[in-house]
Amino acid sequence: MSYTYEYPRPSLTVDCVVFGLDDEDLKVLLIKRGVEPFQGRWALPGGFVRMDESLEDAARRELQEEAGIRPNLLEQLYTFGAPERDPRGRVVSVAYFALVKLSDHRVHAATDAREAAWFSVYDVPKLAFDHADILATAHQRLKGKVRYQPIGFELLPPKFTLTQLQRLYEKILERELDKRNFRKKLLAMDLLEELDEVEQDVSHRAARLYRFDHKKYKQLEKAGFNFEL
């Protein structure tokens, strides 16, 4: 089977930068390449776009196939099209940006046929293609976006403590925040539902659990409310 065109066409791929958060660090999902080029090198999950699927569908499909992941948040990041970015020829890649709750996915990624693993974004091996550029772009986007959109919650379990949330922001923004000011601000937004539950299995006073109220956020957003910091 082959396909013939009157003019030459680039290949089109999608690549995904999937972030997760655990107790130590902000993590990114990588796949070890099984074939040339860059065989054995770590790379972002991704692959060729099929003719009958949208770009976002392609990204979701590749994540499902390569790592068994269904992200909570998936959005287009940037399209990388430098002529020499792939040694096989002209390949243009539409990069996507995804956030997952690591607790849901830690096992999955490691047990798939292909070798997949979470790496700290501060300690990433040498990557295939221009994937280091893509990762850097995504990391920058995360740092910028987290401040004015409530996407941090996509990285936490559904029920979380305010301290967990604060740690999340501290890790992503790479600076320390004041506990009292942080709580004041978050609670004042009225986006967190205070649960009648506390965290379990801790050897000290247990903290109260909260849940992010997506519905209320959508309402407030329509009314012109702006999440910030």
Next chain:
Amino acid sequence: MSYTYEYPRPSLTVDCVVFGLDDEDLKVLLIKRGVEPFQGRWALPGGFVRMDESLEDAARRELQEEAGIRPNLLEQLYTFGAPERDPRGRVVSVAYFALVKLSDHRVHAATDAREAAWFSVYDVPKLAFDHADILATAHQRLKGKVRYQPIGFELLPPKFTLTQLQRLYEKILERELDKRNFRKKLLAMDLLEELDEVEQDVSHRAARLYRFDHKKYKQLEKAGFNFEL
């Protein structure tokens, strides 16, 4: 001449949303299509990406060819890849966002071989393909971006009055601003060079001219300064 591949490939195009500003309104550049599909319909300037040029180079080339325009600012906007967006088959388009000083380009665009014209963004004819979506995305980006990056200056002549600048923001943001507060804020940023010149040919007191200091902005930006509103 023909090109054969083992797997099918989408076509890849770039489309450009070029904004300009004149005394009345925010304008966008459109080209009248001379061929099917959508012959005679207005569309964004754009075309196919060549195998040896980057995406941005393709966007610049198309703008030059179709409208004789070299934009002051050109950045990638979003990639549109819905399977049915082009009746000719699968065509994925990388959209670019551009700003020009209309005074430089008003004539050029109208005198080129192809029919090109500036339309108010509030009164655009029915567009070809999904170009209305692309335009809407670009317009939204402009509104968002203008508030926290000093890109408005790319729409004005090199020397401008504070009132012109204020009108620009009012048109883009679609709300009125307070004159004193606006001046206070802009001048406090220390990014405008006060010239020893005033505007000419006005039938009232002439306003002082200013110039945007790109060099100083780059310095301040490195030092962590954030332009805002």
Next chain:
DNA sequence: TTGACGGAGTGTCCACCCAACACTATGCGG
């Protein structure tokens, strides 16, 4: 020449938001 018109240019006050800052409360474990 002078008066009217049109837009240029200028300062203050108040309300709110943000950053800095330290102690008490509670539950667990030894």
Next chain:
DNA sequence: CCGCATAGTGTTGGGTGGACACTCCGTCAA
């Protein structure tokens, strides 16, 4: 029951943003 680790809680001062109105100046026409 005592120590430890983390939870949880208010006040203050400085700075910023928004509201607000009058005088200045150059042109043009009577």
